[in-house]
Amino acid sequence: MSRPPADLSAALSDLPGTFTLAEAAEAGLSRHGLYRLLDEGELMALRRGLYRRTDAAPVDLDLITAARAAPRATLCLATALAHHGLSDAIPAAPDIALPRGTRAPAGAHAQWHFFAPETFDLGRGTLVLEVGTAIGLYSPQRCIIDAFRTRRTEGHELAIDALKEWLRQRGSQPSELMAFAAHWPRVLAPLRSALAILL
Structure with a gap:
């Protein structure tokens, strides 16, 4: 049952920062009430069926939208490397991976990458x-391997710089990186060559 207009703020306070139309209905907020809150500037629409409270704490709206639109969305490449402190590159839109064979959601601002389903997780x-x-986030080791796998499109510098920075970190184990890279056999030779130069 929908709440009367006087209780719109109470209904809104029961909702998280970002919510769907279905979540609004569960909290007792009618469509009419939701549209009224939009008109009053209490809410903003991120994409069709996805809304955000204007009093919510600041977040990256591109990531929020992507995460809500695609549950398997995973930060990768330059975006994930920057999160791990392995790159200073700041892409124009976040790098987000999905399993190959799925579609990128409309209305989510991102650079979409499609990785093989069998190694996606x-x-x-x-x-x-x-x-x-x-949202999903790849580990530093996976990000380095992906940077080497995609170096023809993403650039050799991203892969080499990330590997160099990772090797400077305490606890980095090149042997473990190589063992993990065995899941992507084509990356073994270039990664081994880079390690031989940098170590």
């Missing part, structure tokens, strides 16, 4: 963006 963790919303 290797090295994949999660990053909580806010209460109720998380």
Whole structure:
């Protein structure tokens, strides 16, 4: 049952920073109430069916939108490397991977990359963006391997610079990196050559 207009702020306070139309209905917020809150500037529409409270803490709206639009979305390449402190590159839009064979969602601003389904979850963790919303995040080792795999399109510098920075970090184990890279046989030779130069 929808709340009367006087209780719109109470309904809104029960919702997380970012929510869907279905979540609004569960909190007792009618479509009419939602549109009224939009008109009053209490809410903003991120994409069709996805809304954000204007009083919510600042977050990266591109990541929030992508995470809500595609549950398998995973930060990768330059974006993930920067998150791990392995790159100073700041792409124009976040690098986000999806399993090959899925479609990039409309309305989410990102550079979409499509990785093989059989290795998609290797090295994949999660990053909580806010209460109720998380996005996948590849590990530093997986990001380095992906940078080497995509060096023809993403540039050789991204891969070499990330590897160089990773090797400077305490606890980095080149042998473990090579063992993990065995899941992508074509990356073994260039990665071994780079390690031979840098070590």
